[in-house]
Amino acid sequence: MVRIRLRRTGMRGQPSYRIVAAEKEKPRDGKFLEILGIYNPRTEPTTVEVKEDLIYKWLKNGAQPSDSVKQIFGYTGVMDRYERFKAGEDIEVLMAESAKMMEERNINPKTRRD
16 A cells, blocks of 8 residues: 655754655655655744645555645645545646645745754
């Protein structure tokens, strides 16, 4: 079974994550099938960049998002747009809406000093 999950990158104490499609049995930082985006919780606001067309492809083919990825997709609106995609809405309209949302959300992120 394929899962859409987070793969940790970054130095010790400074995590950032890649959103990847990987086999469920593989280790967290092991072999993966495709990179679908990035997530950096250390910026204010958090940085999320996703390739929604690839995410739609994997979800359509039966990939299951992990709980943490579901939360990320929830507050970025990916799951809502995916439901509209399944209902038959044009993908170009959804991609334009996604690009606009990413522009508004990822404005001049600064890394926090924890």
